[in-house]
Amino acid sequence: MSVYGSAIQVRVELQPNGDAYLTGSIAHYDLSGLTVKHRLFARHEASFYGTQLEVVTVDGESYVVLPAEQVIGYFAATERLRHIEWAWDADGEWLVQRSPLLYEAIENRRYEPSFEAFRGGKLAWAWNAGGWEEDQAEQLKGALSELAELPEQSRIGIAAAFSAAVFDRWYGSKETASDLRREYPALFARGDGLAGMTANEWLIAVGWKADSAPFRPALRLSEPVDPMDAGDAAVVGWRLDFVLQDKQDVARIVEVVLSGEGRAEGRWPAEWTEEIAARAPGWLARLRALLPRYPFAAGMDALAAPLGDADAWRFLAEDSRRLLDAGWNVWLPAWWEAARKKKPRVRAKLEGGTNAGQSLFGLDTLLSFDWRIAIGDAELSEEEFASLVARGERLVRFRGQWLALDPALLEQIRRTMALVDRKSGLSFQDVLQLHLLGEADNAERADGQDGASEADRHAAEEAVRLEVELGGHLLSLVNQIGRHNDWPALPVPASLKAELRSYQREGYSWLAFLRRFGLGACLADDMGLGKTVQFIAYLLRVKEASDGEDQPGTGPALLVCPTSVLGNWQKELRRFAPSLRVMLHYGGRRAQGEGFLKEAGQVDVVLTSYAIASLDQETLAETVWSSLCLDEAQNIKNAHTKQSVAVRSLRALHRIALTGTPIENRLSELWSIYDFITPGYLGTQRGFQQRFGQAVEKARDEARTADLRKLVQPFLLRRKKKDPSIQLDLPEKNEMKTYVHLTAEQGVLYDQAVNRLMERMNALEGIERKGAILAALTQLKQICDHPLLATKEDLPLDDASSEAWEAIVARSSKLERLVAMVKELREEGDRCLIFTQYVGMGRMLQTVLGRELGEEILYLSGSSSKTARDRMIERFQAPGDAGAEAPPGVFVLSLKAGGVGLNLTAASHVFHFDRWWNPAVENQATDRAYRMGQTRDVQVHKFISLGTLEEKIDEMLESKQQLSDNVVASSSEGWITELSTEALQDLFTLRRDLLIG
Numbered sequence: 001m002s003v004y005g006s007a008i009q010v011r012v013e014l015q016p017n018g019d020a021y022l023t024g025s026i027a028h029y030d031l032s033g034l035t036v037k038h039r040l041f042a043r044h045e046a047s048f049y050g051t052q053l054e055v056v057t058v059d060g061e062s063y064v065v066l067p068a069e070q071v072i073g074y075f076a077a078t079e080r081l082r083h084i085e086w087a088w089d090a091d092g093e094w095l096v097q098r099s100p101l102l103y104e105a106i107e108n109r110r111y112e113p114s115f116e117a118f119r120g121g122k123l124a125w126a127w128n129a130g131g132w133e134e135d136q137a138e139q140l141k142g143a144l145s146e147l148a149e150l151p152e153q154s155r156i157g158i159a160a161a162f163s164a165a166v167f168d169r170w171y172g173s174k175e176t177a178s179d180l181r182r183e184y185p186a187l188f189a190r191g192d193g194l195a196g197m198t199a200n201e202w203l204i205a206v207g208w209k210a211d212s213a214p215f216r217p218a219l220r221l222s223e224p225v226d227p228m229d230a231g232d233a234a235v236v237g238w239r240l241d242f243v244l245q246d247k248q249d250v251a252r253i254v255e256v257v258l259s260g261e262g263r264a265e266g267r268w269p270a271e272w273t274e275e276i277a278a279r280a281p282g283w284l285a286r287l288r289a290l291l292p293r294y295p296f297a298a299g300m301d302a303l304a305a306p307l308g309d310a311d312a313w314r315f316l317a318e319d320s321r322r323l324l325d326a327g328w329n330v331w332l333p334a335w336w337e338a339a340r341k342k343k344p345r346v347r348a349k350l351e352g353g354t355n356a357g358q359s360l361f362g363l364d365t366l367l368s369f370d371w372r373i374a375i376g377d378a379e380l381s382e383e384e385f386a387s388l389v390a391r392g393e394r395l396v397r398f399r400g401q402w403l404a405l406d407p408a409l410l411e412q413i414r415r416t417m418a419l420v421d422r423k424s425g426l427s428f429q430d431v432l433q434l435h436l437l438g439e440a441d442n443a444e445r446a447d448g449q450d451g452a453s454e455a456d457r458h459a460a461e462e463a464v465r466l467e468v469e470l471g472g473h474l475l476s477l478v479n480q481i482g483r484h485n486d487w488p489a490l491p492v493p494a495s496l497k498a499e500l501r502s503y504q505r506e507g508y509s510w511l512a513f514l515r516r517f518g519l520g521a522c523l524a525d526d527m528g529l530g531k532t533v534q535f536i537a538y539l540l541r542v543k544e545a546s547d548g549e550d551q552p553g554t555g556p557a558l559l560v561c562p563t564s565v566l567g568n569w570q571k572e573l574r575r576f577a578p579s580l581r582v583m584l585h586y587g588g589r590r591a592q593g594e595g596f597l598k599e600a601g602q603v604d605v606v607l608t609s610y611a612i613a614s615l616d617q618e619t620l621a622e623t624v625w626s627s628l629c630l631d632e633a634q635n636i637k638n639a640h641t642k643q644s645v646a647v648r649s650l651r652a653l654h655r656i657a658l659t660g661t662p663i664e665n666r667l668s669e670l671w672s673i674y675d676f677i678t679p680g681y682l683g684t685q686r687g688f689q690q691r692f693g694q695a696v697e698k699a700r701d702e703a704r705t706a707d708l709r710k711l712v713q714p715f716l717l718r719r720k721k722k723d724p725s726i727q728l729d730l731p732e733k734n735e736m737k738t739y740v741h742l743t744a745e746q747g748v749l750y751d752q753a754v755n756r757l758m759e760r761m762n763a764l765e766g767i768e769r770k771g772a773i774l775a776a777l778t779q780l781k782q783i784c785d786h787p788l789l790a791t792k793e794d795l796p797l798d799d800a801s802s803e804a805w806e807a808i809v810a811r812s813s814k815l816e817r818l819v820a821m822v823k824e825l826r827e828e829g830d831r832c833l834i835f836t837q838y839v840g841m842g843r844m845l846q847t848v849l850g851r852e853l854g855e856e857i858l859y860l861s862g863s864s865s866k867t868a869r870d871r872m873i874e875r876f877q878a879p880g881d882a883g884a885e886a887p888p889g890v891f892v893l894s895l896k897a898g899g900v901g902l903n904l905t906a907a908s909h910v911f912h913f914d915r916w917w918n919p920a921v922e923n924q925a926t927d928r929a930y931r932m933g934q935t936r937d938v939q940v941h942k943f944i945s946l947g948t949l950e951e952k953i954d955e956m957l958e959s960k961q962q963l964s965d966n967v968v969a970s971s972s973e974g975w976i977t978e979l980s981t982e983a984l985q986d987l988f989t990l991r992r993d994l995l996i997g
Contacts (some may be wrong), residue, residue: 007085008039012092014157017070018164020095033062033701043079046070057364068164071095076103091154098143101136102127106165112208113187114163115199123187125166164369184208186327194492197282207325213275215244215254215268218329221315223395223402237306240294240315242283244268244276257301258284265300290326291319313394316404339376339404346373346416373413375403385413391788487513491541495579500537500584503719503726504530508537510717510905511656515542515627519936520655520677522633524718527824528734528909528939529726535629535658536576542626543604555623556583556606560647561631563609564817567946568739569631573605580604588762592619607900610635614646621650628652632820633659636676639685648676660824662716667693670712678715720828721908721937733930735940737954738821740813742784742945747990749783749790750948754988761981770977773984777949777976780988784945785841785914786812795847805851808844814943818845818911819852821941822890825909827852831876831889835898835925837916839863845892845913857890877906895925905934912942917953945969947991 001018006027013021024036033055038692041050048068054065075095080086088096105111105127113915117124147155170180181188186206203209219380220241246252256266262281284302287294293314295305307315320330371382378398380388387394388403389410396403490502490509500508507523511534514521525531539557566586573582581603585591590612591599596619600606613620627664630636636644655677663670671688674681682688695704719726742750757776766771782789788811796804809816818834825832836842839861846859858872878887891904895916907929916922922942944950979987 005522007087008036009087009089010036010040010092011089013063013097014071014091014154014161015068016153016156016160018071018160018162019155020066020068020157020161021058021063021073022066022494024498030061033057033064036062037064039081039084040064041074042081043073044077046073068161069168070165071161072102072106073167075099086938090150091158094146094150094154096159098146101139101143102162104136105140106162106169111162111166112203113184113206114201116450118187118202121814124159125163127162133473183545186325197286201279201282213272213279214247215272215275216247216329217279218243218245218331219287219323220331221320221333221381222311223312223333237308238312238315239306240303242303243331245270255827257299258287258301258303260284260296260298286326290322290328291315294319294396296346309393316395317406333402335376335402336404342374342376344373344375344409344413346371346413371417375405375409377401377434378403458969459535490541493537493544495540495544496533496537497578498533498537499574500533501530504534507531507534507717507719511535511538512541514715515637515654518654520674520715522657522659522662522673522677522716524657524659524662524716526718526720526828527738527821528941529719529721531658531660532572533576535656536573536580538656539580539605539627546573555602555626556600557627557629558606558608558620558623558650558652559629559631560608560613560624562635562816562820563611564740564813564820565631565738565743566607566609567813568817569607569739571739571946571951573607582607584608585616586629590616592616597622610643610647613650615644615645617649623651625650625652627654627656629656629658630676631658633657633673633676634661634669637672639668639672639675644672648679660720661827665706667696674712674715681715682711721939733926733938733940735942737942737944738817739944739946740817740950742948742990743787743811743813745787745811746813746945749787750780750990753779753783753790754985754990757988758981758985761984773977776988780949781914782838782841784814784950785838786815786844787835788844789838789840795844805848809848809852814913814945815844815848818913818943819849821911822849822855826855826889830909831887831907832891832911833898833904833907833925833929834890834892834911834913836892836913837895838914839894841913842892842894849890849892853890855890856888857886859890859892860898861894864897873904876904892924893928895921898925898928902928904928908936908938910938910940912940915944915950915954916943949988951991952987 004134006029009025011023011025015021022036023033024031024039037050037053037055041047041053041064044050047053047066050064056063056065063683072095075092076099111125111127114126147158148156168227184207197205200209204211215644220243222239222241224237242256242258244254244256246254254266254268256264256268256276258264258280262284264276264283266282268276287302288296293311294521295307295311296302296337297305316332316336320332323330371385373382373385378401380398384398388398388405393617394405394407396405487506487510490512492505492508507525511521511523515538523531523534525534542557557571563586566584570582573580582605583599583603584602584607585596585608588597595753596616600623608616608620628647630647636647637649638644657673657677659673662673668685668689671685673680675685683691692704692708695701696708753776757772760772761769779790787793788795788808796808809819822832834845836845842859842861846857850857859874860869860872863944864872872888872891876888876891887906891898891907893902910926910929912925916925926938926940930940942954944954976984978985
């Protein structure tokens with residue numbers, strides 16, 4: 001009973017797309033769409049109880065819109081408000097009565113794609129009675145009979161609603177939608193080949209229904225038989241045969257002749273006859289529709305006409321694909337499938353006689369070659385390829401096998417061959433890149449050409465791959481370059497005053513090996529692994545050329561490095577290779593022009609800085625250097641700076657880069673270093689950025705990353721301290737000395753302090769003399785640290801310009817060198833301790849490093865409270881777990897306050913910025929990191945200013961010639977005050993030959 005006292009009359013207007021428009025009235029009074037929605041859908045969960053349904057007004061009448069995919073499900077349900085009486089119109093009544101049956105059909109997948117809809121270019125669904133019980137089939141029959149009596153619009157709308165419900169089943173999620181396309185791809189193909197096909201045949205063809213026939217029809221293309229092989233029985237032209245394959249015995253093939261009238265002739269099992277007779281007319285009708293250009297013959301055999309090469313090519317390349325898409329089985333010659341899968345290859349075969357073993361032949365060396373073109377399984381010479389192309393045929397028989405000469409592929413082959421000037425030859429650089437990558441990406445080649453047109457790029461993208469075939473010396477060389485195990489183990493020069501570790505010997509041998517072939521090298525070992533001694537061993541080998549395999553240096557080597565390490569290089573060269581004659585090209589009194597050339601011609605190594613190399617570019621360019629080495633090569637990471645352009649313009653027989661950080665921020669830095677060691681190898685900077693920069697840095701393209709790694713590896717040797725093989729070779733504590741020059745300002749201040757002390761020595765005695773010496777000692781050591789400690793100037797304000805802070809760093813070679821080293825180790829994720837005796841220096845280090853690194857720097861001095869001290873230690877020792885706040889990475893400590901009693905094993909580097917001339921004191925400080933609980937090797941760096949008392953006292957401690965054991969073991973520097981005035985002057989006076997600036 002209705003709440004209104006009478007039934008609510010509901011009218012259902014079905015739309016062509018399956019949507020249902022519902023409106024209601026009571027006692028001839030029209031209800032609003034909102035009222036109808038609230039009543040009809042109060043229990044309809046699919047529409048969220050009606051809240052998701054739209055109410056529209058059409059011609060002044062209000063309707064509730066029920067989407068097509070929900071129509072069948074809604075009317076099949078009985079969950080409507082029971083206290084309301086509902087009265088339906090004809091469409092509504094049919095839906096109420098018959099929707100449960102249709103809903104069951106959807107639930108149990110008793111539906112099929114509509115053949116009529118597919119013929120019209122659409123995909124729709126219709127119900128069927130297949131597999132239903134007899135009574136259900138009768139119900140469906142009655143439903144269809146009733147449906148036929150409804151108006152056409154209603155029939156169309158109900159069919160559309162059913163189809164929409166089925167689609168909703170398939171497309172309710174991305175997974176089921178992809179299932180439909182994967183299981184029945186033919187449903188989404190073009191409707192070719194429907195002529196003569198029944199609905200049942202189509203359902204079988206698309207895979208919806210199983211084929212009950214005992215055979216499967218197929219078309220087989222046979223190539224002509226060579227008359228030399230078959231005599232009079234040879235086939236003239238290509239032939240298309242219609243065959244039936246036994247489903248139970250697939251090896252059983254029955255040839256069938258289809259007549260123009262649609263009859264089939266042949267010899268097959270008797271039980272096949274009925275099926276063949278019923279299907280034969282449809283087979284021929286479908287073939288005519290699918291092959292409109294095929295020369296069907298009249299009479300008994302419609303496929304009797306032989307095919308010419310053009311028709312056979314069209315069938316292979318186009319018609320066979322159309323037949324397969326339409327559900328036909330097509331059998332093609334086996335060689336065609338192989339030819340389709342094997343893209344033609346163009347290979348440059350390097351002539352076997354090329355002597356790739358000659359010294360210094362370089363990346364630019366041109367190598368002669370012959371073309372080899374691979375099409376399918378056949379390999380052709382350039383002459384054979386040209387001869388076949390000249391015939392103008394698409395299918396040719398060559399050496400007993402068929403070749404497919406696709407005009408598009410032939411054009412690609414021509415374009416690929418045009419990329420290389422046959423007369424000039426291939427450069428060794430091209431050969432190496434092709435070999436390393438396996439095959440050239442010619443599209444990338446075009447991208448790498450500045451100004452390449454869009455047409456050029458498109459042509460390159462269409463090109464086939466270019467390969468190289470190596471032999472003899474070249475194959476051996478390229479294999480050696482690419483595999484570290486194949487590098488020759490060279491004897492260490494007898495004149496080297498050092499024992500090389502195994503990895504150092506490998507690095508030295510690698511440098512010498514690449515020199516033999518004029519190939520540049522980037523030695524990128526971690527800081528502390530001895531890049532310096534490896535390069536010095538290389539220099540000695542070049543000078544001695546002991547085994548005759550290396551070309552001796554025809555001139556000096558040029559080493560360019562930061563100013564702050566010039567002194568270190570001088571010291572290390574003198575220490576490890578005293579036989580090498582070394583010239584320092586630096587300072588205001590450095591030689592120029594002819595004078596420089598004369599001096600340089602008499603030495604083995606010329607040392608200079610990046611700044612001087614830029615200023616004296618024309619002078620340095622007058623010489624073809626035997627070797628050109630850049631230390632701290634990251635200084636040229638910006639390829640456009642004047643300094644970078646200058647050093648890359650210098651000429652040399654061999655180029656080497658030494659750096660612990662080949663990439664600091666961007667791939668362009670790697671390109672800049674490689675453009676120095678192997679000019680042009682990675683293309684132009686713009687081309688490199690297009691080829692690798694965006695793909696690797698932004699898109700994280702693994703394939704491009706792998707390609708770049710393959711290209712750079714032959715010229716890059718990088719070992720890390722964490723590498724297992726390196727850790728086994730390193731001592732547990734590796735101590736090294738870092739030598740730096742004084743700047744010009746430091747030299748002047750140092751001389752003034754020494755002169756003042758010497759003037760007072762003759763007038764002072766006793767305790768006054770000792771006090772003056774100790775005061776001067778402190779002042780001299782502070783000058784070696786930084787001029788500000790002596791001049792008592794204030795540091796710039798926090799908001800001072802970057803230029804002001806750069807100037808502060810540049811005034812001290814020690815500080816400049818420390819900043820560079822700390823930056824490098826922090827980029828590797830390592831932590832460090834820095835010890836200094838002076839509070840002012842500690843505060844300066846904390847401020848400068850904080851600005852340079854952009855991170856917090858801890859500083860522990862004697863004035864730090866116990867609470868602050870404990871808190872700093874706890875934070876520095878924090879493990880730095882993922883997700884947690886990163887612990888501080890740099891800890892500056894006063895030698896006295898932090899030299900004992902602390903456990904700071906989180907650090908793997910220890911810096912002694914200024915020296916406490918007592919090994920025991922320094923070792924105690926070092927042992928803050930090198931102690932129980934330390935799991936990594938500890939690198940200890942002791943800074944020493946060349947030509948100063950720091951260097952002289954260090955030499956004394958090394959040799960122990962002037963100091964007794966008890967003096968060395970004393971706890972203070974008081975022994976210095978006991979020296980005579982002459983000895984004191986010798987100890988303090990600056991060695992001018994080691995002063996730069």
